Amino acid sequence: MHEEMKNSVERHILVVLPHPDDEAFGVAGTLAKHIQNGTQVTYACLTLGEMGRNMGIPPFANRVTLPEIRKKELEASCEAIGIQDLRMLGFHDKMIEFEDQDLLDSQIDALLKELNPSLVVTFYPGYSVHPDHDATGAAVIRTVERLPKAERPPVHCVAFARNTEQEIGKPNVIIDVKDFLKPKMASIQAHKSQFQAAELVGSKELNDEEIQARFGTEHFWIYPFK
Amino acid sequence: MQLINQSEIQKRIDRLKDQELYIHLELTMGAYAAHLDSSKHSASTFITNAVIQYSHGSISGEGPYRIGLKMSQGWVYSEGLTHYEESETDRLIMAGHDSQGKLIVSLQLSREPF
Numbered sequence: 001m002h003e004e005m006k007n008s009v010e011r012h013i014l015v016v017l018p019h020p021d022d023e024a025f026g027v028a029g030t031l032a033k034h035i036q037n038g039t040q041v042t043y044a045c046l047t048l049g050e051m052g053r054n055m056g057i058p059p060f061a062n063r064v065t066l067p068e069i070r071k072k073e074l075e076a077s078c079e080a081i082g083i084q085d086l087r088m089l090g091f092h093d094k095m096i097e098f099e100d101q102d103l104l105d106s107q108i109d110a111l112l113k114e115l116n117p118s119l120v121v122t123f124y125p126g127y128s129v130h131p132d133h134d135a136t137g138a139a140v141i142r143t144v145e146r147l148p149k150a151e152r153p154p155v156h157c158v159a160f161a162r163n164t165e166q167e168i169g170k171p172n173v174i175i176d177v178k179d180f181l182k183p184k185m186a187s188i189q190a191h192k193s194q195f196q197a198a199e200l201v202g203s204k205e206l207n208d209e210e211i212q213a214r215f216g217t218e219h220f221w222i223y224p225f226k
Numbered sequence: 227m228q229l230i231n232q233s234e235i236q237k238r239i240d241r242l243k244d245q246e247l248y249i250h251l252e253l254t255m256g257a258y259a260a261h262l263d264s265s266k267h268s269a270s271t272f273i274t275n276a277v278i279q280y281s282h283g284s285i286s287g288e289g290p291y292r293i294g295l296k297m298s299q300g301w302v303y304s305e306g307l308t309h310y311e312e313s314e315t316d317r318l319i320m321a322g323h324d325s326q327g328k329l330i331v332s333l334q335l336s337r338e339p340f
Contacts, residue, residue, distance in 0.1 A: 055328075094270075
């Protein structure tokens with residue numbers, strides 16, 4: 001069953017993702033749509049993506065300058081989407097799965113306590129390809145699961161592993177974001193050092209129809225807490 | 227980043243020898259290699275802010291370049307370097323970028339931690 005967002009006016013959404021640009025492709029349109037409805041959004045971005053391989057074409061960043069460049073890109077992306085509250089948690093890119101779980105969980109728990117979000121958005125652990133994505137989702141799920149049942153906000157997960165639908169079925173929440181492609185594309189383009197990557201943008205300019213087909217809907221799996 | 231100028235890199239290697247340095251050494255295919263092409267085997271490795279000291283170092287090849295640094299008990303080796311940061315005069319910042327511009331290898335040396 002698909003849950004459209006007709007009746008779901010969210011009070012406060014907490015988004016927890018590990019890398020600047022993780023918000024751009026999967027959730028930017030959904031967030032822009034909620035923000036237009038008056039929702040507060042807090043985005044906790046765990047790292048600065050400082051181990052990223054894309055440095056611009058030709059390379060204008062290097063390993064030393066990349067974190068500062070990506071921080072600015074992240075701020076520009078959030079501004080494009082309308083996100084009111086950005087928290088950069090300062091973890092090291094690529095290392096989330098090795099990080100002290102108590103430290104990770106305590107920071108997420110502090111955000112849950114402070115914000116009391118009506119919805120949490122993160123990656124689906126095990127179905128999100130990048131080890132940082134899976135580890136971030138796992139930390140969020142662990143932390144939310146520790147709350148008493150009545151206090152747990154629903155968690156909507158992004159997933160894109162090849163075996164996702166085969167193993168956990170179709171997404172339960174499909175958001176039409178065609179009216180929010182302007183902020184979404186601006187969010188993607190804010191990540192200039194990353195945006196030129198061939199696998200993200202393909203080799204040719206997309207026309208409006210192709211942009212709508214490729215970026216016009218966003219999909220989420222509601223995490224099934226026991 | 228600029229394309230490597232071999233003689234300039236050699237000068238910088240010589241300037242940094244015989245002293246304690248922090249090294250960042252990395253080789254990466256990226257975390258999505260196997261997701262994008264299932265025939266690929268994802269592998270990456272990095273070490274950052276390990277302390278080394280070399281007595282002799284050089285750059286060789288015709289581009290992409292190789293670098294070897296001889297330490298009292300072993301070696302540092304890196305192949306595939308294409309670019310360096312000209313404006314970083316105290317540190318040596320080098321990387322190899324593939325045909326899509328992605329970083330595939332990096333070798334950095336500094337007297338201060340990265």
